Amino acid sequence: MQDALFYVFAFLTLVFGFLVIANPFSRNPVTSAMFLVLTIVSLAGLFVLLHAFFLAAVQVLVYAGAVMVLFLFVIMLLDLKAEERRKIKVLGLVGGLVSVGTILIIFLSSLLNAPLGAAESPVLDGGTVRLGRLLFTEYLLPFEIVSVLLLVAMVGVVLLSKKDLK
Amino acid sequence: MNVGLEHYLVVSVLLFCLGLLGVIVRRNLLIIYMSLELMLNAANLALVAFSRFNNNLDGQVFVFFSITVAAAEVSVGLALIVALYRKRRTAHVEDLTTMKL
Numbered sequence: 001m002q003d004a005l006f007y008v009f010a011f012l013t014l015v016f017g018f019l020v021i022a023n024p025f026s027r028n029p030v031t032s033a034m035f036l037v038l039t040i041v042s043l044a045g046l047f048v049l050l051h052a053f054f055l056a057a058v059q060v061l062v063y064a065g066a067v068m069v070l071f072l073f074v075i076m077l078l079d080l081k082a083e084e085r086r087k088i089k090v091l092g093l094v095g096g097l098v099s100v101g102t103i104l105i106i107f108l109s110s111l112l113n114a115p116l117g118a119a120e121s122p123v124l125d126g127g128t129v130r131l132g133r134l135l136f137t138e139y140l141l142p143f144e145i146v147s148v149l150l151l152v153a154m155v156g157v158v159l160l161s162k163k164d165l166k
Numbered sequence: 167m168n169v170g171l172e173h174y175l176v177v178s179v180l181l182f183c184l185g186l187l188g189v190i191v192r193r194n195l196l197i198i199y200m201s202l203e204l205m206l207n208a209a210n211l212a213l214v215a216f217s218r219f220n221n222n223l224d225g226q227v228f229v230f231f232s233i234t235v236a237a238a239e240v241s242v243g244l245a246l247i248v249a250l251y252r253k254r255r256t257a258h259v260e261d262l263t264t265m266k267l
Contacts, residue, residue: 006169010177017181017204021188021197029196036200043207050174050218052226055233059210062233067203067240074244075196078251096190100183107179116171122219131226139227146234153238160245 002049009045016042029080033071040064054128174215182208195247195257199240206236 016039020032040063047056135143181204188201210229217225251257 003169006173010173013177014180014184017184020204021184021192021201029194032197032200036203039204040207043211046174046177046211047214050214052214052218052229055210055214055226055229058230058233062237063203063207067237070240070244071196071200074248077248078196078257080194080196080257093191096187100187100190103186104179104183107183108176111172111175111179116175116219123221130223131230134223134227135230142231146231149235150238153242157241157245160242160249 006046006049009042009049012042013039013046029075030072033068033075036071037064037068040068051122051125054131171215171219175212178208178212178215181205181211193259195250195259198259199243199247203236203240206232 016035019035020039023031023035025031040059044056044059044064047053047059185201185204185208188204189198192198192201210232213225213229213232217223217229247257250262254262256262
């Protein structure tokens with residue numbers, strides 16, 4: 001059952017991910033954003049299969065909720081029309097495909113030869129209690145630093161959105 | 167065949183390559199940004215899979231931090247895109263070649 005679900009979610013993730021970058025039916029950025037939401041939700045399904053329940057919830061809340069709403073707001077703000085079909089540079093396309101294919105081959109061959117050291121029967125459970133305890137004891141300092149980082153990002157965004165940018 | 171660590175890693179690698187292809191091939195700034203998000207998510211999937219199959223929760227804590235940093239990064243990056251669009255009225259990388267000779 002779980003194996004079948006893994007294949008379903010993996011397939012959905014990859015198909016939606018492909019539709020984000022190359023949608024044959026629409027050049028509109030809004031459809032790309034919507035397919036990115038679907039990709040993220042199916043990734044959250046994979047997280048649930050990996051027993052990372054808290055992270056699956058955070059993935060849906062933060063990514064599919066906050067980040068994608070931000071994306072849609074910006075698309076709305078820029079008022080982008082479905083962009084006219086520009087001539088795709090064949091050289092750029094071929095170069096991109098070749099370089100990405102090379103990187104894919106390097107990744108997969110190193111994956112085949114790597115001593116992964118995986119446990120035969122994983123027992124880890126990423127529930128909220130264990131993760132929260134770890135976050136507030138061992139990782140307390142990074143946690144606080146991340147909160148400062150969010151504050152800095154907020155100040156930076158407010159400064160950047162001012163009307164007369166120097 | 168049982169689904170193991172390798173299966174998740176293969177999915178993660180493929181998703182990362184899709185994101186990289188989007189960054190290289192697409193010419194719209196916003197879609198390039200979405201492809202960056204795809205790559206970040208692929209890395210997150212690999213981290214969660216490693217943490218599950220090595221019985222170590224540190225990987226999930228790392229993913230928590232990376233999601234937070236990604237949220238901050240998206241907000242700053244989108245603000246930059248909006249500021250750029252205000253000045254240049256375009257979100258297309260081929261029109262933004264000021265430093266090109």
